[in-house]
Amino acid sequence: MVHLTECQSAAYLDDTYLTAVTTTVAATGRQDDGAPWVAVRRNIFHPQGGGQPADRGWLDTCEVTPLRDAATGLVVVRARDEQGAGLEGLTEGDQVQARIDTELRLSHAALHTAGHLIEAAGRSRGWVLAGNTHFPGQARIEFTAQETDTGLADPQGRQEAAASLLRWVTAKVADDLPVTVDHDAEGLRIVRLGDVHAAPCGGTHVRGLADLAEITISAVKVKKGRVRVSYSAAHGPLR
Ligand SMILES: [Zn+2]
Structure with a gap:
């Protein structure tokens, strides 16, 4: 072929x-x-x-x-x-x-970029990415957590983790970190959020984190040894 x-x-x-x-x-x-x-x-x-x-x-x-x-x-x-x-x-x-469909594209780009940002927030706690879904209404990032992160065992600890992740994310959005793309030595497309995140990715992203609006972390759950962070995000007004 x-x-x-x-x-x-x-x-x-x-x-x-x-x-x-x-x-x-x-x-x-x-x-x-x-x-x-x-x-x-x-x-x-x-x-x-x-x-x-x-x-x-x-x-x-x-x-x-x-x-x-x-x-x-x-x-x-x-x-x-x-x-x-x-x-x-x-x-x-x-x-x-x-x-x-412009509205749908922007919605997907916002959810996808917010997913990278939540991944970065999780990694800042020592968590390791295990999976992601950026579909509207079911967006979530999954991690394997450190065994030392014992607070996740109870509902209050999980609520505090959600609040702490959201604070981290909100600060980066306030800083309007740029979203950039380059290619590594093997030609792999790498997306970067300022200096807080870099990952190989073939998706669509917003230009800067201040394009993100209405970010929520609706739940942090632990299932089968994985930490699942459910979230939502929208694209703000075009700048
Ligand atoms: Zn991406």
């Missing part, structure tokens, strides 16, 4: 806030179920992955869902309406308008 990724740029990684572009069709194909897919050259669509949900978007007037095509490595889109003929007829080189 030909690897086609050189015919597509991941514009969503370069600019979270780029929500519409005119581009061209880079490739077309069909999925195993027969549904047509289209890959665009300048791709603004974030596929589901790394704990972050997929964007909602449109190719011309056809509502689409992006996903990573395993065979080609491309981010492709397929019509949300399975019966819709919206993508039939498009061929390589055709000019198309690509657009995403």
